[in-house]
Amino acid sequence: MAVVALVLAVLLAPVGLVLGIAARRRIAASSRSVFDDTAPDPLSGRGLATAAIVVGLVLTLAEAALVAALTVGVPESWLSNDLAATSVQDTIERTVPLPAGTVRCPGPLPATVGASITCTGTENGAPVTLRATVTVAQGRDVRFEITRG
Known part of the structure; x- marks a missing residue:
């Protein structure tokens, strides 16, 4: 039973x-009857049963942590190739150029060729409209062009 527990x-x-816990209990119960001459020989495999408990516990906790991370704590950017609004804003500010912090985009830019979003900015105190349109979308490589108006 201890060998099966370790494999599982x-x-x-x-x-x-x-x-593993069940195997350890059976092994412990069999060794208590050592003083009874009619009892069968005590079972062996205590070390294997202990190893099954340790490995099973560590892997169970790791699996639980992974499930929790995937359902609760994974940032959306890890699951999507879409460009975050802040990334698009920064690129527009560097490319156009506009002062840092003056461009605002309504959300992420979908990583699909032809997809676009309209962002707003401020240039010389006047509002400006900028459209970001995806031209290349291959995995994590997402490029876009910027047009005014």
């Missing part, structure tokens, strides 16, 4: 953890 601890961590 690697393949199906929670199942291996539970089986």
